Amino acid sequence: MRHLLIYDMIEAVHSSGSIRKAAEDTNITASALNRRIQGFEEEFGSEIFERLPRGMRLNPAGELLLHHIRLQRQDLARVHGQVADLSGIRRGHVKIACSQALLPYFLPREISKYRAEFPDVTFTVNVRDRIQAERDLVSFDSDLALVFEPAHMVDFEVLHAVHQPVMAVMSAAHPLARQESLRLRDCLEYDLVLPASQFGVRVLLEQASARLGRKLEPVLETDSFDMVRHFAAYGQGIGFQIPVGLNALARPDMAFMPIAHRDVSGGELYLGHLRGRTLPVAALKFATQVVTALSVQGNA
Amino acid sequence: MRHLLIYDMIEAVHSSGSIRKAAEDTNITASALNRRIQGFEEEFGSEIFERLPRGMRLNPAGELLLHHIRLQRQDLARVHGQVADLSGIRRGHVKIACSQALLPYFLPREISKYRAEFPDVTFTVNVRDRIQAERDLVSFDSDLALVFEPAHMVDFEVLHAVHQPVMAVMSAAHPLARQESLRLRDCLEYDLVLPASQFGVRVLLEQASARLGRKLEPVLETDSFDMVRHFAAYGQGIGFQIPVGLNALARPDMAFMPIAHRDVSGGELYLGHLRGRTLPVAALKFATQVVTALSVQGNA
DNA sequence: CAAAGCGGTGCAAAAAATGCATCGCTACGC
């Protein structure tokens, strides 16, 4: 609320006791703040601060005004709350179809962040592959889909896309973990743990290795990304995953390294909904948050 | 208050119904006003106006905000008043919504008595029926309401209530004027001058005569209490009024007699303000004086 | 008695608000 900034300033001066200190909190110069205060006092019709040699103190008029400011803020917050209520942001249910990669870190984090602000919004998260996810949108079983390299996208309206390179996942003790960069052909010399063939990462890897004239021969093929990570963690070979499914901080015993872009270019993670559909408020707002989170992660 | 200008603009757009008209009132260009509104909506976090082909209308969020704006303004006015008090100046403005009965004697007397002590306090008096009066409080168009038998009283916080019997009003020469006490059925034998059906006195009389199995058939029905009194003064029938609207001393040519309590029990005259509101100093002080005056009259 | 901290102010630069011209749209009158 830009037009209420002066109130913040008054409170800052009040609580810090001097214009100079308050100026730091407010991120403006003392002179600017000083003139804002003076300007306000002129409009208001009376001084609200006593000028002491050591700083500023509210005078009785200022005390009265401060009370008004607080009352006013509180009432504005109430209005905001009521507006939020009637726009439906506060309550609601969001149904999400997503790739497995989103399950361990990304979605739990985003959902709990969202629910910290709107505790009355509930969620359904269904794991779906790239084809099923779109089907879920069409049948209205999901509001949002968050999938890696979706299959046809006829009914899929993209809200946001973010590029995801393919990461090799291995034990920190693995010979390749010490290398600067990682080529696909190096990986092929070791035991591979691959997701099943319906997954986007697998498709990308198959294409890339075909270009090398090689064939992928996994020691373990699974439809559980958890399995991939854990098997790799035991030092048993190399797994693959996209960044959004990994959390470097959480696993110091593991190494996550991007495969050289010229070998495997990676793919796109798409957030979208059913084409032409107007989303419920809660779903739309959550989608906005997810877009922000994906952008930040993409830049980091 | 320059920083609250945006509120004026919002109200201007609300009351004129279009940005272009409001722009004239505000002495600003339509484009500038348009962008102020848009900017505010962005800060506020939601639209507050519906854009119609013919102009702008507040949406529900806007209605909520409008109420906040009015509350906020009034509270600021109260603070101003209190600050003025601090500096020893007794200034201020009191806005009153009242029933017609208060106009001829009661309010003029009380207001001039108050202004004898505080000549810098000014007044606005609006005649409102029982429903409109409450509406005025809600919209902050009035500080105080003084009404007979208010309708619902949801937002009405009572400061004082005083009982008012229903009085018959007639020429001193009227046959009934010589009686000791007056029964309703006696009145019904004569020509009746009645206030219109939205008035409390009329409602009470209708209920009472229904209990007698009679129907009121006025020869004159009017929404002017002055008309009632003057018509009765000419000897043309019996009018009705509550004591606060009468002044026995002023009209020796007329007779005012209470209807027997068992026939018409009378009603309550309420002084009140908007529920939960802190009144400006001047209004509060005037209210105190009115409470005193009503108590005295009630006892006399 | 010097140093540190305070609010206040002149002036140039930066930022915001405004006015003007104009667009696209919809309802209304002929």
Place this chain on the structure above:
DNA sequence: GCGTAGCGATGCATTTTTTGCACCGCTTTG
């Protein structure tokens, strides 16, 4: 059915306001 009038929105040049910087005078403090 079509033109017109009224509406909100917007790009751009201009004006107004706000801000930052440097510095003043003052009072307290060690």
